Amino acid sequence: MTPHSPSSNAARPWTRSRPWRRRKLEMQSPRCSQVAIRPRSWRKKRSPTLVVSYSASGSTCAIALRSRRLSVARSELAGDLGGPAYGKELLVVAKSAREPEELRVTAVEALGRTRDRAYVGELERLYRAGPLSIRAAAVRATGEVEPPGFDARCKQLILSQEPNEVRSAAVRVLARFKPGLNLLLDLQQQQQLPAELKNLATTLVNASRDPEIHKRANMLLPPLVSSNKKRIPPIQELMWRAGDAERGRKVFNAETGPKCGSCHSVGGKKTVGPDLANIGVKLGKDGLYDSILNPSAGIAPDFYMWVIETKTQGEVIGIITEDAPQRVVVKTDATAEVRLKPAEIKSRRRSHLSLMPEDLMNYMTEQQLVDVVEYLKTLQADRSASR
Numbered sequence: 487m488t489p490h491s492p493s494s495n496a497a498r499p500w501t502r503s504r505p506w507r508r509r510k511l512e513m514q515s516p517r518c519s520q521v522a523i524r525p526r527s528w529r530k531k532r533s534p535t536l537v538v539s540y541s542a543s544g545s546t547c548a549i550a551l552r553s554r555r556l557s558v559a560r561s562e563l564a565g566d567l568g569g570p571a572y573g574k575e576l577l578v579v580a581k582s583a584r585e586p587e588e589l590r591v592t593a594v595e596a597l598g599r600t601r602d603r604a605y606v607g608e609l610e611r612l613y614r615a616g617p618l619s620i621r622a623a624a625v626r627a628t629g630e631v632e633p634p635g636f637d638a639r640c641k642q643l644i645l646s647q648e649p650n651e652v653r654s655a656a657v658r659v660l661a662r663f664k665p666g667l668n669l670l671l672d673l674q675q676q677q678q679l680p681a682e683l684k685n686l687a688t689t690l691v692n693a694s695r696d697p698e699i700h701k702r703a704n705m706l707l708p709p710l711v712s713s714n715k716k717r718i719p720p721i722q723e724l725m726w727r728a729g730d731a732e733r734g735r736k737v738f739n740a741e742t743g744p745k746c747g748s749c750h751s752v753g754g755k756k757t758v759g760p761d762l763a764n765i766g767v768k769l770g771k772d773g774l775y776d777s778i779l780n781p782s783a784g785i786a787p788d789f790y791m792w793v794i795e796t797k798t799q800g801e802v803i804g805i806i807t808e809d810a811p812q813r814v815v816v817k818t819d820a821t822a823e824v825r826l827k828p829a830e831i832k833s834r835r836r837s838h839l840s841l842m843p844e845d846l847m848n849y850m851t852e853q854q855l856v857d858v859v860e861y862l863k864t865l866q867a868d869r870s871a872s873r
Contacts, residue, residue, distance in 0.1 A: 573600050577608055580620070591623045598627025606633045613652060618784075622655040629659030637666055644673070650682055650838055654783040657683055661690035667699045674706045682782035682838040685710065689779055693720040710779060712852045713743075719852070721775045727853075729860030737854045738861055744849045746858065748820040749842070753867060758805060758817050758841065760789060763867040774859045781842035791837040792816065796830050805841060 579585055579593035597605055613624035640656035660666030670687045673679040679687060692709040710718040739747040753763035794802045802824050808815035814826045
């Protein structure tokens with residue numbers, strides 16, 4: 487087998503990062519070959535296949551789909567290959583309002599992995615307006631391209647009034663390299679780092695292995711600690727820890743500790759926070775850890791916090807559950823609400839902080855956190871109903 491033959495791993499770089507398996511090889515000409523591949527996760531005999539054509543030199547010529555269901559897989563594969571040849575196709579998908587949001591996000595991220603600066607202008611337009619998931623993906627993708635001066639642009643985003651999801655993406659971009667980490671620490675030193683992004687920045691700067699960054703972080707953004715005062719490891723390390731779902735369920739529902747069940751329902755009566763009956767489908771383990779450790783990094787519109795200045799009760803802070811001409815109802819915590827007449831309200835402004843406490847980790851141990859995440863992964867109502 488030669489290094490550039492169609493069956494060699496050198497000619498199939500995607501096999502190292504995606505769980506594809508080769509199904510069939512058809513030699514079309516001495517200079518170009520085709521391989522039909524299918525993800526391992528598709529078990530049905532008639533599942534669609536993805537056709538990859540490449541030259542005898544090992545470079546990919548084209549990617550074709552035999553089913554629209556493989557559109558996400560195609561975009562992921564194009565991103566893994568990282569070649570600028572797919573940029574135009576990916577951009578069309580990324581900008582198309584007719585395509586599913588998940589596919590558009592995948593296309594935006596893959597476009598960033600081409601590292602082609604010709605698309606920086608298009609990526610900037612994508613992160614200025616549109617669905618939040620696509621805007622955040624466009625910020626991350628622009629960071630992959632690394633255009634000159636983007637660190638300064640990320641700083642502007644962080645200090646702006648843009649949605650938390652977009653600003654959080656800018657924090658993550660800065661945290662990829664030492665200059666960006668120092669910029670985050672500078673913002674904290676100058677007391678400019680927004681409170682709603684502080685936990686995320688703390689998590690990221692303390693994950694750095696650079697001794698200088700580590701020293702500055704200990705002084706300016708000390709690591710998050712658990713209830714037993716132990717430092718919380720990076721999320722990537724936590725994901726390898728073994729948890730117990732039953733223990734996690736008990737911690738979740740306990741009346742002491744983090745008191746998760748006092749704000750979140752699991753398919754039952756609605757409470758102040760989002761229902762989590764299907765959270766195990768929506769988020770992977772990394773997303774679950776992120777939502778607990780960095781609760782303000784992303785907030786659904788239905789759960790925005792509002793600061794309402796009143797004539798009779800001072801400042802009222804909470805989630806508006808009813809906003810009618812006759813009354814405004816504000817949920818201030820899991821068990822209390824305030825009813826106001828519109829005439830009582832002097833002003834209102836949206837807070838960028840989540841109602842979920844930023845210091846939740848102070849109320850459970852590291853193992854309890856791992857157990858709670860293990861329990862949350864079992865909450866998959868939609869998947870159970872479809873069986």
